[in-house]
Amino acid sequence: MQRYFDIKQEELSNLHEIMDPNNMQKLEKIGGVKGLSECLKVDPSEGLPLKETQNRCFERKAHFGENVYHGTPVSSFFSLFKETFDDPTLKILIASAIISLLLGMFIGDPETGWIEGTAILIAVLIVSFVTAINDYQKEKQFQQLNELKNLTPVTVLRQLQKKNGEIGSALSQIPIEEIVVGDIIYIASGSKIPADGIIISSSQLQIDESTFLGESQLIRKDKNKNPFLYTGTQVQQGEGTYIATAVGQNSQYGKIYHQLKESSHLKEKTPLQDKLEIMAELIGKMGLYSAILTVIFLLIQLFIKNWGNGWDSSYIVNIVDSVIIGITIVVVAVPEGLPLAVTISLAYSMKKMMRDNNFVRRLESCETMGNATCICSDKTGTLTQNQMNIVKGMIFGENHSKMPDSTEILGKWRDKLIEGIALNTRAFVQQYRSNLTQIVGSQTEAGLIRLLIDWGVDFEHIRKKYQNTITDVYTFDSIRKRMTTIHKVDDSYCIYTKGAAEFILDSCTEYIDQSGEISRFDENTKNNYRKIIQSIASEGLRVIALSFKLSYQDQNFKINSKEENESNHILLAIFGMIDRVRPGVTEAVNDALRAGVEIKMVTGDGLETAKHVALECGILRNGGLIMSGFEFRKLQHEEKKKIIPNLQVLARSSPQDKYELVSILQEMGEIVGVTGDGTNDALALRKADVGLSMGISGTNIAQEASDIIILDDNFKSIVVSIIWGRSVYDNIRKFLQFQLTVNVVALVTSFLAAVSGKGIPLKAVQLLWINLIMDTLAALALGTEPPSKSLLNRNPYKRSSSLLSNKMKRNIACQSIFQLFVLLYIIVAGPKIFNLDVSLEDERYHLECIVFNVFVMLQVFNEINCRKIEDQHDIFEGITKNKIFLYIIIGIFITQILIIEFGGSFFSTTHLNAKEWFYSIFFGLMSIPIGFLSKKIKINTNE
Numbered sequence: 001m002q003r004y005f006d007i008k009q010e011e012l013s014n015l016h017e018i019m020d021p022n023n024m025q026k027l028e029k030i031g032g033v034k035g036l037s038e039c040l041k042v043d044p045s046e047g048l049p050l051k052e053t054q055n056r057c058f059e060r061k062a063h064f065g066e067n068v069y070h071g072t073p074v075s076s077f078f079s080l081f082k083e084t085f086d087d088p089t090l091k092i093l094i095a096s097a098i099i100s101l102l103l104g105m106f107i108g109d110p111e112t113g114w115i116e117g118t119a120i121l122i123a124v125l126i127v128s129f130v131t132a133i134n135d136y137q138k139e140k141q142f143q144q145l146n147e148l149k150n151l152t153p154v155t156v157l158r159q160l161q162k163k164n165g166e167i168g169s170a171l172s173q174i175p176i177e178e179i180v181v182g183d184i185i186y187i188a189s190g191s192k193i194p195a196d197g198i199i200i201s202s203s204q205l206q207i208d209e210s211t212f213l214g215e216s217q218l219i220r221k222d223k224n225k226n227p228f229l230y231t232g233t234q235v236q237q238g239e240g241t242y243i244a245t246a247v248g249q250n251s252q253y254g255k256i257y258h259q260l261k262e263s264s265h266l267k268e269k270t271p272l273q274d275k276l277e278i279m280a281e282l283i284g285k286m287g288l289y290s291a292i293l294t295v296i297f298l299l300i301q302l303f304i305k306n307w308g309n310g311w312d313s314s315y316i317v318n319i320v321d322s323v324i325i326g327i328t329i330v331v332v333a334v335p336e337g338l339p340l341a342v343t344i345s346l347a348y349s350m351k352k353m354m355r356d357n358n359f360v361r362r363l364e365s366c367e368t369m370g371n372a373t374c375i376c377s378d379k380t381g382t383l384t385q386n387q388m389n390i391v392k393g394m395i396f397g398e399n400h401s402k403m404p405d406s407t408e409i410l411g412k413w414r415d416k417l418i419e420g421i422a423l424n425t426r427a428f429v430q431q432y433r434s435n436l437t438q439i440v441g442s443q444t445e446a447g448l449i450r451l452l453i454d455w456g457v458d459f460e461h462i463r464k465k466y467q468n469t470i471t472d473v474y475t476f477d478s479i480r481k482r483m484t485t486i487h488k489v490d491d492s493y494c495i496y497t498k499g500a501a502e503f504i505l506d507s508c509t510e511y512i513d514q515s516g517e518i519s520r521f522d523e524n525t526k527n528n529y530r531k532i533i534q535s536i537a538s539e540g541l542r543v544i545a546l547s548f549k550l551s552y553q554d555q556n557f558k559i560n561s562k563e564e565n566e567s568n569h570i571l572l573a574i575f576g577m578i579d580r581v582r583p584g585v586t587e588a589v590n591d592a593l594r595a596g597v598e599i600k601m602v603t604g605d606g607l608e609t610a611k612h613v614a615l616e617c618g619i620l621r622n623g624g625l626i627m628s629g630f631e632f633r634k635l636q637h638e639e640k641k642k643i644i645p646n647l648q649v650l651a652r653s654s655p656q657d658k659y660e661l662v663s664i665l666q667e668m669g670e671i672v673g674v675t676g677d678g679t680n681d682a683l684a685l686r687k688a689d690v691g692l693s694m695g696i697s698g699t700n701i702a703q704e705a706s707d708i709i710i711l712d713d714n715f716k717s718i719v720v721s722i723i724w725g726r727s728v729y730d731n732i733r734k735f736l737q738f739q740l741t742v743n744v745v746a747l748v749t750s751f752l753a754a755v756s757g758k759g760i761p762l763k764a765v766q767l768l769w770i771n772l773i774m775d776t777l778a779a780l781a782l783g784t785e786p787p788s789k790s791l792l793n794r795n796p797y798k799r800s801s802s803l804l805s806n807k808m809k810r811n812i813a814c815q816s817i818f819q820l821f822v823l824l825y826i827i828v829a830g831p832k833i834f835n836l837d838v839s840l841e842d843e844r845y846h847l848e849c850i851v852f853n854v855f856v857m858l859q860v861f862n863e864i865n866c867r868k869i870e871d872q873h874d875i876f877e878g879i880t881k882n883k884i885f886l887y888i889i890i891g892i893f894i895t896q897i898l899i900i901e902f903g904g905s906f907f908s909t910t911h912l913n914a915k916e917w918f919y920s921i922f923f924g925l926m927s928i929p930i931g932f933l934s935k936k937i938k939i940n941t942n943e
């Protein structure tokens, strides 16, 4: 195997040390690209040979490595487990548990003294364990998501077995991991370079190497001056073909991969998390104060009780016990589950959104999307299917309401039209599975190619034939809205241009008339043509025109400016392409509007076309304004501000228009989502509060600039992301509502009990169990509530709105008062109801156990209440769909029974009889009607 290739990876890598001025000489030494390709056993015009591609280039991978990067491994479970002990409250708790253990064993009753300390230690272990499991799963999920980052396939030239059994080379798209050294790779504006390599041929190629150089600066590359390409850099303009020389870990990028790697999602804090942390701190402080107060009261009582009795070793045990209670209260009060709930909710949503074709790249965008007030959507591919088919047009001056057969087309210019399409397009036919084909690349071009295929033209053959005669290509961009190819045959040059019909028409001075002669345009004819274009567009068709310019012995073509080469053309044909609206888009638009999210269509397509589509999908509604980018640009800033609320469609827009629209909307206080697919959209995508790029048609650059990638390019998925965003936000609020109620009740009960001298109804171990219920378990149960479409029934929250609405405060207050009332009732009236004599140690212990049981039951049922916040009272809606919630509620219930019945002195519990159980569950259940009633109290919303 070693002998198969004549070059080693080290020598290859050595060819392009970053910024080494000697690179060119090193390349010449091995005989330039030609020598290189011989060493690599590949013919640059054929690509990798069939016998290699058939076994997936196994030998190359073994010799030169694979195009994969070894990411940072997930932290081990153990290290995460260890990390959980960094929490200061847990540390203090452990310390006091140990003290309690020692005291209990040596000073207290040796039979039972060890129990409390051990129980606390075990409880701490369980809390840490559950937290660590959670963290671990979260990390694993994020890693899986990170691996999916390379979505766009790479176009390579390789030998294949064609449909008819022939062996030939053809362009095809393969996943980036399949790229090997020696591959011939095609790149064009918007691509990200998938492997290091050396240019074979290129046209107007400009690369953004900011990944390496820091600042964004476009660098011209061509085969003679600077042919070295680096993985991870981006093609901003032009196109080219190059041969791969280093992949994966061997590439320059791979060598510094770990430094460049974006900080992981996990470390990122979202605005919601920030808000929550502030709140958590506040709650924690309140807990601390009430804990200190509780401890002081307990100690005072201790002193009073033992006044004059002299010191005794059991004193110390009692003091330590009081301190432990205090610390436990702090542990309970500190809502460590709050940030956890956000992460769980976001992580869970991210995973589920993936299934709904939303790939979230930045965590916070998920929640922002829930509050979006305006979405600027493009048309092609997002609202429509991006399946273009030519249905009508005008060829050589003749109108066709249906596309004619190739034979019906006038002979004289036929070849020019066909060549103009074949040479001036980049889309190609890809074979997948055994005999299915698909046209990949720009779908506008695909429409043209399909026409050639219908006409029975072997366009691949034409491309091959003229491959070496193409002297220049001006690739398509959204500003010029056209593409041009210059090719030389013998002594003459021919320039083919295609693009937005009215633009092309404007740059044509001549046309081919019905008799096949070239005629000059006069004003009248031109106007007629304009009308034809308009009438085709008004049916919602994309109109594209083809033109050309011929020159014999005019050497100037190469030095002329783009503008010059693209003007004074001869019009060949005008085509109208149908691109149907995606099914379900109209409903999705309606959903968004109902949810208070304004939709604006910002498209590169023409006014008439845009209007038709906007009407069809319900974006253009009564009184709405439709405008072209051309008019928009002429307005003053203030005028723009005035019309924008009413603007529903912006047609023939440039990326700059999109950017401006977004900026002004934000200035006006809107939270803006923007969709885009092109390299030129990157600016607007970055500017937007949430940038949504397209997974299928999107370029790497657009994807990199975006926060969410819409994997199926479908507008419906954008609305889904709104639902998910809202669901995250609401889930956090649900959790908050639950957590705060438990907190208030637990703190007040402990405090009141301490003050009243009635003893401590909730023991440290019990409090830790309650803490587990209200933090980690509640975060899991409420944070993972799946979204429902009803989330679209409300308007987005304002930027400034608080997490805790007045209605939520009302719910918390009513529920807490009720719960406290019940608990006090049991403490006071309990002895009578259950026939207990609290002056006896044993029976008091029994009563305290009932109080604990009632407390937990109240929380279990209130957790169901908290599935809905504010005024929503359908608390059972969709409950069966949330398996996690059900498991947790049932799990808590069963565990509670076990704790009570078998917890013994460990949990300070004892067997309860049927009547006592009945009361516990009855009071617990009562929290549901109370929750229902409290929602009936009218409250002012000042939000």
Ligand SMILES: Nc1ncnc2c1ncn2[C@@H]1O[C@H](COP(=O)(O)OP(=O)(O)OP(=O)(O)O)[C@@H](O)[C@H]1O
Binding pocket: 378, 379, 380, 381, 442, 444, 445, 476, 477, 478, 479, 481, 482, 483, 498, 499, 500, 501, 542, 543, 544, 602, 603, 604, 605, 606, 653, 677, 678
């Ligand atoms: N490959 C191409 N070659 C030449 N012209 C093209 C090509 N693709 C599109 N066009 C022209 O450019 C116009 C579209 O420009 P642009 O790329 O800004 O919009 P788009 O992204 O296709 O549409 P939208 O903004 O609705 O998604 C089309 O109306 C068409 O006339």
Ligand SMILES: [Ca+2]
Binding pocket: 378, 604, 676, 677, 678
């Ligand atoms: Ca676009």
